[in-house]
Amino acid sequence: MVRSINEAVLRLSPIAIVLVVWQAAASFHWVDTAFLPAPAAVARALGDLLSGHEIRDNLFVTLFRALAGLFLATLSGVWFGIGMARSWVFNAIVSPVVGATYSLPKTAIVPLLILWVGIGNAMGILAVYLTCLLPIIVQTYHGVCATPAVAVWSAQSLGADRRKILWQIFLPYALPDIFTGVRIALGFSFVVAISAEMIASTTGIGRLIFMYGENGSYDYMFAAVASVVIAAFLADRALLYVSARCLRWHESHAASEIGAFG
Amino acid sequence: MSGDTAEPKAGLRSYALSTLSIAVILIAWESVARAKLVPELFLPSVSAVLLALRDGIADRSLPIDLGVSLYRAFAGLLIASVVGVAAGIAMARSALIRWFLDPFVSLAFPAPKIAFLPIFVLWFGIDHLSKVLLVAFSSVFPILIATYSAAISVNHLLIWSSLSLGSSQPMIMWRVILPACYPRIFSAFRVAVPVALITAFTAEMVAGGGGMGAALMYSQRFFESPTVFAYIVTMLAVGLVLDKAMLAIRDQFPSWCESN
Amino acid sequence: MTSKITVRAVSKTYNSDAGEVLALQGTDLEVKQGEFVSLVGPSGCGKSTLLYIVGGFLAANGTVLIDDKIVDGPGVDRGIVFQEYALFPWLTVRRNILYGPRLQNLPAKQCDEIANRLIDVIGLRNFENRYPRELSGGMKQRVAIARMLAGDPTILLLDEPFGALDALTRETMQDELLRIWLEMRKTVLMVTHDVNEAVYLSNRICVMSARPGRIVEEFPVNLDRNGTREAIVLSDEYNRVRNKVWLAVRQQAATQTTRA
Secondary structure, rough: OOOOOHHHHHHHHHHHHHHHHHHHHHHHOOOOOOOOHHHHHHHHHHHHHHHHHEEEHHHHHHHHHHHHHHHHHHHHHHHHHHHHOOOHHHHHHHHHHHHHOOOOHHHHHHHHHHHOOOOOOOHHHHHHHHHHHHHHHHHHHHHOOOOOHHHHHHHHHOOHHHHHHHHHHHHHHHHHHHHHHHHHHHHHHHHHHHHHHHHHOOOOOOHHHHHHHHHOOOHHHHOOOOOOOHHHHHHHHHHHHHHHHOOOOOOOOHHHHOOOOO | OEOOOOOOOOOOOHHHHHHHHHHHHHHHHHHHHHHOOOOOOOOOOOOHHHHHHHHHHHHHHHHHHHHHHHHHHHHHHHHHHHHHHHHHHHHHOOOOHHHHHHHHHHHHHHOOOHHHHHHHHHHHHOOOOHHHHHHHHHHHHHHHHHHHHHHHHHOOOHHHHHHOOOOHHHHHHHHHHHHHHHHHHHHHHHHHHHHHHHHHHHHHHOOOOOHHHHHHHHHHHHOHHHHHHHHHHHHHHHHHHHHHHHHHHHHHOOOOOOOO | OOOOEEEEEEEEEEEEEEEEOOOEEEEEEEEOOOOOEEEOOHHHHHHHHHHHHHOOOOOEEEEEEEEOEEEOOOOOEEEEEEOOOOOOOOHHHHHHHHHHHOOOOHHHHHHHHHHHHHHHHOOHHHHOOOOOOOOOOOHHHHHHHHHHOOOOOOOEEEEEEOOOEEEEEEHHHHHHHHHHHHHOOOOEEOOOOOHHHHHHHHHEEEEEEEOOOOOOEEEEOOOOOOOOOOHOOOHHHHHEEEEEHHHHHHHHEEEEEHHH
8 A cells, every 4th residue: 555655656657657658649649639539638528527417427327336236246145155155955056056157258148137127227236236246155155164163163162053153253254255255246346337338228437438439529438438447446445445444353464465466 | 173164065965956956947947938927038938049049050150159259259368368477477577567567557457448448449440359459458457467476476496596507587487487377377367268258248249240249239139039048058158168178277287386 | 979071982983085084983081070181192093083072063973971961062161272273363352252251141340350350360461452363372372261261161171272382382381271270170171292291281191092093091190280390390200100101102103003
């Protein structure tokens, strides 16, 4: 994490350099600005979108679909994962279904969902939900299975019954893995929400990007893409922060290590 | 004796129950469809889907579409592998390169790459190139990050031993660093392949231009449910086959690394 | 006087990758109230397995009675400490210790008393709000013992409690445990691979045979434990018993290697 202003500047300066080169390329016509609008133009467009209601109306819709689907998937995914880890019967029945969907490209079900629930929020949330279930189930399952037997036995010898052991032993032990699963699912949620919008929707930032592309308003298109990239980045950071707080007690800060460079 | 909580028994009973579970689902599906409890549009019968599959194979449309999508996915993966491994190692060996690429990787990693599709279409058209490059863009990050983290953890002692035995820098690269990174890079591949497939299919669904995704949207627009299902089943099968193939490859070259 | 713990004709088989393994066969053991009994024997002889069966964590054939009542699961009357500490990493030292009392819904004031007393006994007043990951091995084991004692069990089961500690810490902890036992006079059943430790702490040592294990020899230990560690360890009685037990264990270990 950033420790000082100096460090922040140092880490971000490559982006600044690229922006300068990009702006120069546009101003001196090294590239055709029809295909690559200058950063100044994109920034202006972004400002317009932010001060108008395009971002509010569309990006927030996308965020709502992604996060609602993610939230529901977390609740049910953890439930399924625990169930599969604790009961071999449940596991035997459910895991072939889970395993089959593992290999299915999730956006493929969007046309199916369109047939079933039409286009709109329900379709988006459902698509996100079905996609995010998998990593959360898998991670929860592994987390619970990896709980050391000695921890369970210690709790039993101190008087814990089955329910208490589930909530007070298995769940905390699985928490780091669950957070990993949620982080993976967060990435998926954005991709699926936007894909679903691009395929068939009348609202959402995916739709907006597409529309600007078709209209030829490329600086607005770039600006909309930038807004999504920033939103996804911030959401990821927020999750990392929350998981670091919740996992203060964890031995290796593994929950905050996976993926990019901190 | 005091080890992990036992994983649910993977015994004969489990397999039997799993098979039963799938069989029950298929039978329920077929019964519900035949009894027309749900409109045919929503749930075509298993037999109708199989028929659509057979027709698709017979008139070559399914194999052609599949071929197009797979070509795009693997071409993109190839580019992503070369770029990802090279960049990962470069970042591990050179602080300058790491400083330069770090913010871009951190920014791009959580971003939904599919949002860039309209940009790629603008630059490269709607045929193969834009999709191949989008696939490459999507799959490069897991490979890059895995290569980087594997490369920086290559034991210094290995490199020093190799140097004292008279190896030159390129030889160290090929003979020491790459083999040491192989397990983690391979795991990243297992992630990158599904990503490549999803990106190719989705790009086709959104922008058209041939391939499984475009064909899928086409049948959906004409409400041909059996064909929609047939294409989804094919995608599922392809994903499964590729994953199993990768596992088989991995087992052929067992890694000498402790954790697998 | 009836025995506190009675084990009769207990055998235990468990499944491993190599097939079925017979860990214990026809084992008998009796422990009286207030005794400190150690189980020693060659590696893999099943001493930990026997301990877990007494604790109710593993099922087995045969009879296991606590106070003449059949054991059918874990219970608050039998506290346990493991070699791996098994502290709950998300709870502070204080909350770990109070896990048992909180489960029993003891009033807050009583919980505070228990926690304060035990934290002082183990000497970790300055660390009571730290997490286990901030503690050394010796400190973690002290917390594990305190947690067990907070549940006020009548029987203490110790599974190689000091096995993971360095020699100096181990001696300190042994003295702590001895002091606690002399004060509380609870019944203790301890598994250890360290013969010196067994002689130092227990008043009876049971030697187990190689796998499949059963108790083959017993040695009463009559030491005057009121003196210093030096006085005890240098005494004739200590060394006499220690040599006998050590030989017995080596004999059992030898049968294992000749058979294997």
